[in-house]
Amino acid sequence: MWWLLWSTGALAAPLDPGAFTSLGASLTCTSTITVDTDTQELTVDGATTYTGVVSGGVAVFTFDDIDLPASCTVSALAGRSLPLALLSKGDLSVAGTIEASASGDLGGAGGHGVASGPGAGSSVLDFGWFCGGGGHGGNGGGTVATRGLAYGDLLTELTGGSGGGVANMPGFGGGGGAVELGAAGQLSILSTAVVVANGGNANPANTGNSCVGGGGGGGIVVHGTSGAVEGVLRARGGNGDNTTQERAGGGGRIAVIGLTTTLATLDVTRGTYTVGGYKGSDGVVVLDADGDGSPASEDCDDEDPTVYPGAPDTCDGVDTDCDGLDNGTPDSDGDGSCDSSDLCPGHDDLVDTDGDTVPDG
DSSP states (O other): OGGGGOBOSTTOOSBOGGGSOOSOSEEOOSSEEEEETTTTEEEETTTEEEEOEEETTEEEEEESEEEEOTTOEEEEOTTOSSOEEEEESSOEEEOSEEEOOOBTTBOOTTSOOTTOSTTOOOEEESSSEEEOOOOSSSOOSSOTTTOOOOOOOTTTOOOOOOOOOEESOOSSOOOOOEEEEEESSEEEEOTTOEEEOOOOOOOTTOOSSOEEOOOOOOEEEEEOSEEEEOSEEEOOOOOOBTTTTBOOOOOOEEEEESSBOTTOEEEOOOOOOOSSSOOOOOOEEEEETTOSSSOTTTOSOTTOTTOSTTOOOBSSSOOTTSSSSOOOBOOTTOSSSOGGGOSSTTSOTTOOTTOSSSOOO
């Protein structure tokens, strides 16, 4: 059922590996893969370059299989507007590092630069400058006037974090980027793997005449028909500065679909800021282990893809639509009891006119 979430349309995630043409038999590397999402160029170990495509505002690179060993670091260049998607028509394994964090005042790939984005922080002058943190999965730190607000849903759009507010001091506070990893087969994020899309930190050199808030954490989506996340997925907000009025960024967003996460570290915490209030909030993690389109928080059995809110419910002893009842069809007399367990077929089991505790009929 998890394939119901796949799409190739604008502003839709996750993407279907089967909808794209493969760029080669296998993607792997010895040391470094560099990706420029705006030019759709992926370069392996400084040598072979592949050209991806843009779908729904995402730079997509699809291969027959993907195997990124512990020695391999994938670097999605900061300051690029498009998120990164690495898709496999077969299996996908990550043991190394995938980096899509902010760099200085530049957002990570698919993230937003300082003071920009739908959840951008802002600044106010009040006996010195005050700068709010950027938002994404959680609100940025700061007052109502300066904090960036939460936004987005990774099941409908692959989004990065927003930048922190700025006054007279660029160079810090970009929003975290956005990364999607998807496999038509098994997807494994091994225990040594780290996928990171953090927001940028505030500037510790602020003197009161300038400021920069921390950037909002980015977005990470991983999905496969089977497999597990045992490594680290991290989309933290950028830190504030504890000695100044530069607030931290809110946490980012992570979505894991069709995979187990028992041994995973899923980090969407807000950036650190320990002085006073206005600290912002952590981000959002969405888990859907059976890939049926319903997050674990709403699914009454997240290990069975046939059970989810709104699923067809038949009289089989299983509450497949998560309403607390096995109330499917057939129910020929319309009394709410399945025919297979109806005490009085053809009569309403709830009617007992003579009070003998036996339904009429």
